[in-house]
Amino acid sequence: GRSKPSLSAYDINPNSPGIMAIIENEFFYTECDEEFKEQVGDISSKMADRAGSKYDSNRLQRTFSRFNFRIIHKSNMTHEEMLEFVRKVAHEDFQKNDSCLFICLLSHGIEDKVMGSNSVPVTINSIRNQLHSPNLQGKPKVLIIQSCRGEEIQTLTPTVDFLEIWSTVHGYASIRDPNKGTWFIQSLCDVIDESHERFNMQEICTKTRERLLSLEWIRVMVCETRETLMKLLFL
Numbered sequence: 001g002r003s004k005p006s007l008s009a010y011d012i013n014p015n016s017p018g019i020m021a022i023i024e025n026e027f028f029y030t031e032c033d034e035e036f037k038e039q040v041g042d043i044s045s046k047m048a049d050r051a052g053s054k055y056d057s058n059r060l061q062r063t064f065s066r067f068n069f070r071i072i073h074k075s076n077m078t079h080e081e082m083l084e085f086v087r088k089v090a091h092e093d094f095q096k097n098d099s100c101l102f103i104c105l106l107s108h109g110i111e112d113k114v115m116g117s118n119s120v121p122v123t124i125n126s127i128r129n130q131l132h133s134p135n136l137q138g139k140p141k142v143l144i145i146q147s148c149r150g151e152e153i154q155t156l157t158p159t160v161d162f163l164e165i166w167s168t169v170h171g172y173a174s175i176r177d178p179n180k181g182t183w184f185i186q187s188l189c190d191v192i193d194e195s196h197e198r199f200n201m202q203e204i205c206t207k208t209r210e211r212l213l214s215l216e217w218i219r220v221m222v223c224e225t226r227e228t229l230m231k232l233l234f235l
Contacts, residue, residue, distance in 0.1 A: 009200070009232040010140050011099065017235070018098040018139075020064040021089045022073045023082055025107035026053040031078075031118040047119055053106055055181030056146065060104055063189040067196075067235050069102070079116030087130040094133065100140040100233065101131070106185070109147025128162070140233045142201065146185050163227040165205055184223055187211045192235065201233040 012018075028047040061071050072093065074085055086103060094101055105127070107114045113121035124145065131141055143164045167184035176182045191199075191207045199207065205225045212223060 007232050009234055010229075012234060013097065013099045014068060016095070016097045016099060017067050017069050018100040018102070019089060019094055020060065020069040020071050020102040020104065021086070021093075022057050022060055022071070022104045023077055023085065023106065024053055024057045024073065024075045025077065025115065025117045026050045027076050028108065028115065028117055028119055031120050047108055047115065050106070050108065050176065051178035052176050052181050055177075055179075056106055056185040059181060059186060059189045063192055064102065066193075076117040078118040079120040079122045082114075082116055082122050083126060083130060086127050090131045090136055091133045094135050096135050098135070098139070100142065101136060102142045102144065103127070104144040104146070104185075106146045109145070114145065114147050124164070132159075140201075140229055140231075142233070144185075144188070146182055160228045160230055163201060163205075163229050163233065164225065165208075166224045183212060183215060184208075187215075188223070196235045201235070202227065202229065 027049050030047075057073060057075075061073065065071060070093075072089060074081075077085060082105075089103070090101065105114045107116075109115060110121065112125070113123050114127075115121055124143070128143070139161060141162050143162070145164065146167045165188070167182065180186060188204070188208045191204050191211060195204060195207060202225075205223065209223050
């Protein structure tokens with residue numbers, strides 16, 4: 001069983017734990033609209049499709065369904081659709097009696113941005129800014145970001161009750177197996193499945209990092225977390 005934590009824990013209602021919202025961008029095209037064309041940046045050719053992405057979204061749905069989370073899964077959204085979807089989840093779908101909100105972004109990315117399916121980037125700050133709804137006040141909000149990354153991220157420190165989990169491979173492509181999914185999402189779900197009764201989400205992130213570092217040849221793959229959680233978060 002769990003040892004009594006020194007910090008208090010968030011109150012998670014097992015009958016209404018909350019929402020796992022997944023945005024899965026697998027297929028990409030280059031935005032032609034003049035209004036957004038300049039935001040596409042220096043993309044000389046179409047971004048590669050993210051083969052194997054479905055294994056990650058399926059795994060997340062399996063893992064979080066076990067805890068009675070309501071799953072909302074959307075695919076191949078433009079940058080505008082992504083922001084509107086997150087806003088709707090936070091302000092309309094998330095109910096007063098829900099306990100916490102998970103949002104997972106599966107896409108290409110650069111630095112502190114993730115790509116819409118139209119190759120226009122969305123900053124994590126702008127996604128986070130959609131989450132200021134009355135029903136979410138004082139409740140934990142977890143952002144899981146699986147994307148390729150460039151240099152060190154420079155984002156604003158989130159407001160309280162946030163946990164962000166990034167797959168971090170500075171200057172490298174995230175390791176994605178077309179037949180299995182990404183090492184990051186699969187490892188994170190493995191650790192949640194095995195350890196959720198004993199460990200809180202903060203500890204689960206540490207365990208995931210340990211697991212990624214132990215994987216054979218890849219020494220650069222770790223996950224980075226930043227958090228302003230005020231309590232422990234157990235699933």
